[in-house]
Structures are given as structure tokens and as C-alpha cells.
Amino acid sequence: MIxxxxxxxxxxxxxxxxxxxxxxxxxxxxxxxxxxxxxxxLIVSIYPKIITIVANEFSVYYPxxxxxxxxxxxxGAYVLHITIVITKQNxxxxxxxxxxxxxxxxxxxxxxxxxxxxxxxx
Amino acid sequence: xxxxxxxxxxxxxELTDIIIFFIVFIxxxxxxLSFFPGLxxxxxxxQINQAITNSYVNAHPVLHSFIIGNLTKLSGIWVPxxxxxxxxxxxxxxxxxxxxxxxxxxxxxxxxxxATLAISVIPLNFLYSxxxxxxxxxxxxxxxxxxxIYIGVKENYKYTIPQMILIAISTISIMKLRHNGVPIGLxxxxxxxxxxxxxxxxxxxxxCMLITFxxxxxxxxxxxxxxxxxxxxxTEVGGVLDSTKxxxxxxxxxxxxxxxxxxxxxxxxxxxxxxxKNLYSPYDGTSILFNTNLNKEVLETEEGAERFNxxxxxxxxxxxxxxxxxxxxxxxxxWSIKEHGAMHSIIINNGSVSEMSNGIYDNHPIWxxxxxxxxxxxxxxxxxxxxxxIMYRPAVAIWVSLITxxxxxxxxxxxGYLLILLPMILNIGTYVFLMSSQDQRYFYPCFMTEYIxxxxxxxxxxxxxxxxxxxxxxxxxxxxxKTLIIIPAYNESESIEKTVNSVYDEQIxxxxxxxxxxxxxxxTLEVAKRTNAxxxxxxxxxxxxxxxxxxxxxxxxxxxxxxxxIDGDGQHNTKYIxxxxxxxxxxxxxxxxxxxxxxxxxxxxxxRMLGNNIISFTIKLLTGRxxxxxTSGYRGANKNIIEExxxxxxxxxxxxxxxxxxxxxxxxxxxxxVMMKNRETGVSSISPSKAAIYMIKVTLAILLMGLKY
Numbered sequence: 001m002i003x004x005x006x007x008x009x010x011x012x013x014x015x016x017x018x019x020x021x022x023x024x025x026x027x028x029x030x031x032x033x034x035x036x037x038x039x040x041x042l043i044v045s046i047y048p049k050i051i052t053i054v055a056n057e058f059s060v061y062y063p064x065x066x067x068x069x070x071x072x073x074x075x076g077a078y079v080l081h082i083t084i085v086i087t088k089q090n091x092x093x094x095x096x097x098x099x100x101x102x103x104x105x106x107x108x109x110x111x112x113x114x115x116x117x118x119x120x121x122x
Numbered sequence: 123x124x125x126x127x128x129x130x131x132x133x134x135x136e137l138t139d140i141i142i143f144f145i146v147f148i149x150x151x152x153x154x155l156s157f158f159p160g161l162x163x164x165x166x167x168x169q170i171n172q173a174i175t176n177s178y179v180n181a182h183p184v185l186h187s188f189i190i191g192n193l194t195k196l197s198g199i200w201v202p203x204x205x206x207x208x209x210x211x212x213x214x215x216x217x218x219x220x221x222x223x224x225x226x227x228x229x230x231x232x233x234x235x236x237a238t239l240a241i242s243v244i245p246l247n248f249l250y251s252x253x254x255x256x257x258x259x260x261x262x263x264x265x266x267x268x269x270x271i272y273i274g275v276k277e278n279y280k281y282t283i284p285q286m287i288l289i290a291i292s293t294i295s296i297m298k299l300r301h302n303g304v305p306i307g308l309x310x311x312x313x314x315x316x317x318x319x320x321x322x323x324x325x326x327x328x329x330c331m332l333i334t335f336x337x338x339x340x341x342x343x344x345x346x347x348x349x350x351x352x353x354x355x356x357t358e359v360g361g362v363l364d365s366t367k368x369x370x371x372x373x374x375x376x377x378x379x380x381x382x383x384x385x386x387x388x389x390x391x392x393x394x395x396x397x398x399k400n401l402y403s404p405y406d407g408t409s410i411l412f413n414t415n416l417n418k419e420v421l422e423t424e425e426g427a428e429r430f431n432x433x434x435x436x437x438x439x440x441x442x443x444x445x446x447x448x449x450x451x452x453x454x455x456x457w458s459i460k461e462h463g464a465m466h467s468i469i470i471n472n473g474s475v476s477e478m479s480n481g482i483y484d485n486h487p488i489w490x491x492x493x494x495x496x497x498x499x500x501x502x503x504x505x506x507x508x509x510x511x512i513m514y515r516p517a518v519a520i521w522v523s524l525i526t527x528x529x530x531x532x533x534x535x536x537x538g539y540l541l542i543l544l545p546m547i548l549n550i551g552t553y554v555f556l557m558s559s560q561d562q563r564y565f566y567p568c569f570m571t572e573y574i575x576x577x578x579x580x581x582x583x584x585x586x587x588x589x590x591x592x593x594x595x596x597x598x599x600x601x602x603x604k605t606l607i608i609i610p611a612y613n614e615s616e617s618i619e620k621t622v623n624s625v626y627d628e629q630i631x632x633x634x635x636x637x638x639x640x641x642x643x644x645x646t647l648e649v650a651k652r653t654n655a656x657x658x659x660x661x662x663x664x665x666x667x668x669x670x671x672x673x674x675x676x677x678x679x680x681x682x683x684x685x686x687x688i689d690g691d692g693q694h695n696t697k698y699i700x701x702x703x704x705x706x707x708x709x710x711x712x713x714x715x716x717x718x719x720x721x722x723x724x725x726x727x728x729x730r731m732l733g734n735n736i737i738s739f740t741i742k743l744l745t746g747r748x749x750x751x752x753t754s755g756y757r758g759a760n761k762n763i764i765e766e767x768x769x770x771x772x773x774x775x776x777x778x779x780x781x782x783x784x785x786x787x788x789x790x791x792x793x794x795x796v797m798m799k800n801r802e803t804g805v806s807s808i809s810p811s812k813a814a815i816y817m818i819k820v821t822l823a824i825l826l827m828g829l830k831y
Binding site: 093100 | 638657658659660661662671672676679773
């Protein structure tokens with residue numbers, strides 16, 4: 001029963017991500033990892049035997065624990081990926097803010113000078 | 123100008139050093155793979171066995187045995203092999219740096235020769251004391267040539283006389299030390315010769331190199347002077363049979379012992395008896411060991427090995443002197459013979475080594491005392507010259523190196539070089555421990571000391587890098603520098619006006635004040651605009667780091683010579699600004715106004731004091747320089763530093779991190795005493811209750827920064 005649920009869930013997940021990308025709410029480059037992840041879930045839920053086969057290869061005593069391990073590893077990788085993106089964006093925001101401040105000051109300076117020049121010309 | 127830029131960019135470890143490191147790593151790895159059939163030599167096999175059986179009783183450095191043995195247990199043979207290569211590469215990169223330094227410096231000729239010698243013996247010492255690896259001499263000569271090629275690239279292959287001698291000696295060592303060294307040595311020498319000719323276009327120097335080579339070759343070919351190192355690696359058969367035995371058997375066959383017919387037949391099935399007799403040489407077993415006709419298959423079966431062993435022990439007992447000669451050359455023979463009782467008969471046969479029979483030395487490193495006894499025996503029975511040849515030459519190398527290292531220390535007035543001796547001293551210490559007791563617990567301090575010494579060695583390698591060139595100051599308009607006072611302000615409406623006005627009250631020439639309003643929630647912006655200062659209004663709150671960096675960006679864009687940051691809360695006394703400018707004019711890159719250089723009446727809580735001391739200690743550990751007040755926000759920077767800060771500036775804990783970075787990059791930093799008032803208004807960015815957490819975070823951040831620079 002749970003397998004059917006998993007299949008339905010992963011199909012919905014894929015459809016959801018694709019719709020998000022379509023609506024431009026999710027960048028393509030961020031969606032790739034999620035899509036891959038959900039496709040893996042789909043495959044595993046259609047052929048649950050894969051887990052047992054892989055577990056035997058890695059000589060894991062209790063196959064489902066392997067599934068959990070991989071899930072945690074993939075999530076960890078995804079979190080790291082997102083943290084890197086955040087750090088990059090944070091740096092960009094700081095740079096933007098600084099430049100905005102400097103430009104604002106410059107504009108005010110120029111605006112102050114302009115009336116004086118006008119009066120001089122007059 | 124180009125060279126100026128280069129010196130300015132020089133960081134702790136230069137790119138070239140990393141490149142050398144990897145070249146050494148790869149070439150040495152390849153050399154290991156191609157020359158050693160089992161990747162690791164017999165000594166290492168011994169060491170690994172010690173770790174597996176948990177009995178560290180051999181003459182090898184115990185920690186090294188411990189590490190490579192346990193690495194092998196965990197991960198197979200590859201990791202310890204890489205570990206060996208790594209140690210070698212580190213040692214060698216260091217040597218290349220020393221070599222380059224002496225080539226650059228204009229010290230006198232004699233000292234250059236001494237230094238060249240030192241370069242050639244330091245790594246030998248270091249590596250030999252760590253690994254006790256007999257093939258180190260060979261590999262080492264190999265790398266001397268590589269280093270000379272590396273130096274050649276810089277110098278257009280113009281070599282000085284000591285360098286030529288070094289090249290010649292190492293080439294000949296390569297040719298003589300191993301059976302397959304001749305083509306490699308000649309090939310490398312030919313490459314050097316051709317490169318020298320191509321780049322110099324002067325046939326005289328090439329001829330000079332060739333003559334040096336030939337002369338050295340002749341000198342080294344005089345019997346008794348030749349460095350003969352016996353090869354032992356390669357043909358371990360299940361630990362029962364040592365490859366040394368195979369050529370020791372050659373010695374026995376050549377002696378006057380009468381062999382039984384069936385024994386001879388068996389030996390003949392392994393290797394042709396006549397060849398065995400003819401190819402045997404007292405110094406070199408390689409011609410037998412690596413002969414394609416040697417039938418190892420017989421030895422690899424358990425029966426064959428057992429049989430060979432029996433025969434060996436049987437005749438070794440009849441002719442113990444022959445075995446002792448080999449023993450002195452190759453310590454490992456002791457273990458294989460002793461296990462089977464042959465050594466016992468030697469002990470009975472000769473009075474001078476009879477002490478060996480009472481079991482005292484059974485579990486002690488034999489080269490500690492056993493070597494002496496056996497050496498005495500050998501001297502009595504053999505000629506002194508032979509014993510000298512096979513036994514003491516490595517010791518001479520070590521003594522020469524000791525003297526040269528001390529000479530370099532005295533000449534350079536750098537005690538740091540003496541640390542190179544530490545691994546050796548500690549090794550000796552290890553054996554003292556081992557002598558006093560067989561208690562396993564004594565091994566742990568030995569493990570610690572040996573590898574701590576390696577860490578110390580590595581740190582001197584890094585520290586020597588601090589002898590880098592002094593940064594070149596950009597031409598500061600010394601008479602009248604353009605100065606910018608940066609005042610970051612976050613919710614400081616009450617004190618900002620007073621701070622700005624007090625700066626203007628100082629009446630410093632050619633000075634602008636800029637207030638950076640870091641997205642304040644109160645009316646700081648309006649208050650600041652009422653003053654004469656320029657105001658940058660940041661739309662977001664970036665934190666102290668981002669705000670101060672804005673000031674430095676502004677200074678860079680508007681071409682200021684000096685930038686001084688002070689806090690907006692009125693804690694910093696503006697009368698010190700003049701002192702800061704003076705100090706920068708005198709050529710300091712970064713000037714820090716410090717609360718603790720002299721005793722001031724600044725109100726300091728205990729926790730803060732402790733935190734500051736810990737951060738200061740961390741910085742000292744990483745850079746070797748001390749800063750008393752690491753968190754001071756009262757700092758003046760010249761153009762170099764403005765550029766650095768505009769490029770990158772941490773957002774959290776900016777002051778300690780940037781102080782460390784500036785020190786690490788080799789800029790001149792000066793601390794001047796300032797009096798700070800206690801806070802008048804507002805809340806400090808570091809509240810005392812959070813000081814402990816702040817300190818831990820800053821320390822970690824600084825340590826992480828240490829990785830970056």
C-alpha cells in the first residue's frame with residue numbers, strides 16, 4: 001500500500017515542480033536537483049527490490065536504513081547548495097547597498113553644487 | 123614595477139611552492155612505483171608487522187610504525203605509501219625554498235658552499251630520522267637533481283661551482299645506489315646539460331659541467347670511497363624468508379663450507395649455483411635478487427621456504443662471521459636469523475658478543491647496543507676499512523649535516539633552523555624510553571613527541587615564509603596627505619553630532635569626515651546631515667563590517683591617502699587622530715589605537731579582558747605577532763590597506779579578523795596607546811554578558827580565516 005502512496009506522491013511532486021518552473025516561481029537550475037531526487041523516489045517505489053539489491057552490495061544488514069542514509073545525504077547536499085547560494089546573494093546585497101549609499105551621497109553632492117552654479121551663471 | 127607588484131602579492135605560501143610540492147609528490151610517487159616492487163621497502167614491511175602484532179620493538183621510529191601500520195590495517199597499502207610520499211614532498215619543498223633563498227641572497231662564496239651542503243643534508247637527516255629508510259639516500263639524490271633543475275629554470279641554467287658538484291654527486295649516487303639507476307642518472311644529467319647549453323649558448327659552462335661530472339665520477343670510483351647501499355627490498359616471502367637471506371646464501375656458497383649434495387640440488391632449483399657464486403658481491407645483492415633466472419616460485423611455497431630456511435640456518439651456524447658482515451649492513455637479518463636460533467650459536471662462538479645470550483637485548487633495538495657488540499666482533503675479525511665502509515658512512519653524513527645546520531643557524535641568527543634537529547633528538551629520546559622499560563605505556567609519549575616534532579618542523583616551514591619582503595608603500599603625499607575619517611553610525615543620534623564636531627575641532631589639514639548611517643531606525647541621518655560631514659545613507663542595516671567597508675570603498679574611489687575609522691558613539695578620543703596620521707606617515711600600513719598598550723583608565727570587565735587575551739593569543743599563534751587590543755575600532759589605514767579592505771572585509775567580527783589577515787599578508791602594523799572614554803550613550807555592539815560567546819565565535823572565525831590566507 002505504501003508503495004502506491006509513494007508512487008502517487010512522487011508523481012505529484014514532479015508535476016508540482018514542473019508547474020512551479022512553468023510559472024517562473026522556481027529557477028531551472030534549482031529544480032534539477034529536486035527533479036532528480038523525486039525521479040529516484042519514483043523509481044525506487046516502482047521497483048522496491050532495488051533497495052535490497054543495493055543494500056546487499058554495500059553489505060547493509062537492514063536495507064531501509066540505506067534508504068534513510070541516502071535521503072539524509074541528498075538533503076544535506078541540498079542544504080549545502082542552498083547555503084552557498086545564500087552566501088553569494090548576501091554578498092551581492094551588501095555590495096548593492098554600499099554602492100547605493102555611495103551613489104546617493106554623490107547625487108546629493110551634485111544637487112547641492114548645481115543651484116550654486118546656476119546662480120553664478122545668472 | 124612588475125617585481126614590486128609581485129612582492130606585494132606574496133602570501134604565506136607561494137604558488138610556486140605548491141607547484142613544486144605537487145611535482146615532487148607526483149615524481150616521487152612515480153619513482154616509488156617504478157623502483158620498488160612492493161611499493162614499500164622491507165623496513166616498512168617490518169614496521170607494518172610491528173603495528174599489526176602490536177609489538178613495537180624494532181629500531182624504527184615507533185610512531186611512524188604505529189601510523190603506517192595502522193593505516194595499512196585500515197585501508198591497505200596505498201594510504202601509507204602516499205603518507206611516505208607526503209612526508210618526503212613536504213621535506214623537499216622546504217629544501218627548495220632554502221635553496222632559492224640562498225641563490226637570491228648575496229652572501230659570500232664560502233657561505234654559499236656551506237649552505238648548499240646544508241640543503242643537501244637537512245632533508246637527509248629529517249627523512250632518515252623519521253623513516254630510517256635505507257633507500258632514502260637514493261631517492262634523495264634523485265630529488266637533489268630535480269631541485270637543481272627547478273633552480274635552473276629561474277637562473278637560466280647558469281650553475282655555480284658548488285651546484286655543479288652537487289649535481290655530479292647526486293647523479294653518480296643515483297647511478298651507483300641501485301641497479302636501475304644508471305640510465306636514469308645519465309638521462310637526467312644529459313637533460314641538465316642540454317638545457318644548460320640551450321639557454322646559455324655558452325659551450326664553456328657545459329664543458330665545465332661535464333668535467334665536474336667526470337672528475338666526481340673518478341673520485342667516487344676509488345674503492346673505499348664509494349657509497350654502497352645494499353638493496354634489501356622486494357622479495358619478502360611470507361615473512362619467513364627475507365630477501366637478504368638469498369644473497370647471504372651467496373656469501374655462504376662462496377665460503378669454504380662444504381655443502382651437502384641434496385642441499386645443493388635444492389638451491390640449484392632456485393638459482394643456478396655457479397651464477398649464485400659468480401654474481402654474489404659483498405656490497406650488493408641486487409644482481410641475484412633481480413635476476414630473471416631466480417626461481418621465486420619455489421620460495422613462495424611453504425615447503426620451499428621452510429626448506430630454504432633450514433638450509434640457511436644450518437650453514438649460517440657454521441660460518442657466523444659471514445652473516446655478521448651482512449647483518450651490519452642490513453639490520454633486518456638479525457630478526458630472521460635470531461628467530462631460528464642461528465644467532466645463538468654466533469653468541470656462543472664468540473666471547474665478545476656472549477652477553478647477547480642472556481636475553482637482555484632480545485627485545486631491545488639492536489642498533490642501540492647490539493650493533494656495538496657485533497661491530498666490535500666484526501672489527502676484530504675483518505679489516506677496519508670494510509667495517510667503516512658498510513657501517514659508519516651514514517653517520518658521517520649525519521655529523522656533517524649537524525655541523526652545517528649549526529653553521530647556518532649562527533650565520534643567519536635564526537634559532538628556528540635548530541628545530542630541524544628535533545626529530546633526531548626525539549628519536550634518540552624514544553630509544554632511551556624503550557631501554558628503560560618494555561612497558562607499553564612508554565610508547566605513547568614517544569608517539570606524541572615524534573610527531574609533535576614533525577608538526578614543529580612544518581611550522582618552521584611556514585614561519586620561514588614570514589621572512590618575506592617588506593611591502594612597498596604606495597607613494598603617499600607625505601607633506602599633505604588626503605585624510606578621510608570614517609564614522610559608522612547605527613542609532614547614534616545622541617552622540618554622532620558631538621563626535622563629528624570633535625573631529626572638526628582638531629582642525630586637521632586636508633581632512634574630510636564621512637558618516638555612514640547604517641540604516642538607523644532613529645533620526646541619526648537628520649542629525650548627521652546637520653553637521654559639516656558628508657553622509658552616506660545605507661538603505662539596509664549591513665552591520666558594522668559592511669558599514670565600515672563602505673567608508674573604505676568611498677576612500678578608494680575618491681583617492682584618499684589615509685582612512686581612519688572611529689566609532690560613532692563618542693568613546694574614541696579624537697585628539698589621537700594626529701598621532702595616527704603621524705604613524706602612517708612614518709611608513710606603517712595599519713595603525714591600531716589600543717587600550718592596553720599602556721595602562722589607561724578604561725573600565726574593563728574581567729570577562730572582556732580574558733576574551734581579548736585569548737583572541738590576541740590566537741592571532742599570535744597564527745601570525746607570530748602580538749596585538750594587544752584586537753577588537754579596537756580605532757584604526758588608521760594607508761592606501762595599501764584601503765585597497766585590501768575595499769576588496770574584502772568580513773561582515774562579522776571585522777576587527778580581529780582583518781587584523782590577523784593584514785599581519786599574515788606581511789604589512790607593517792603598529793599599535794599606539796589611546797585613552798578611551800567609557801560609553802556615554804547607546805549600547806555597545808559587544809555587551810559584557812555575551813562576551814564569552816563572542817570570544818569563542820571570534821576565535822573560531824580567526825582560525826577559519828587562517829585557512830584562507
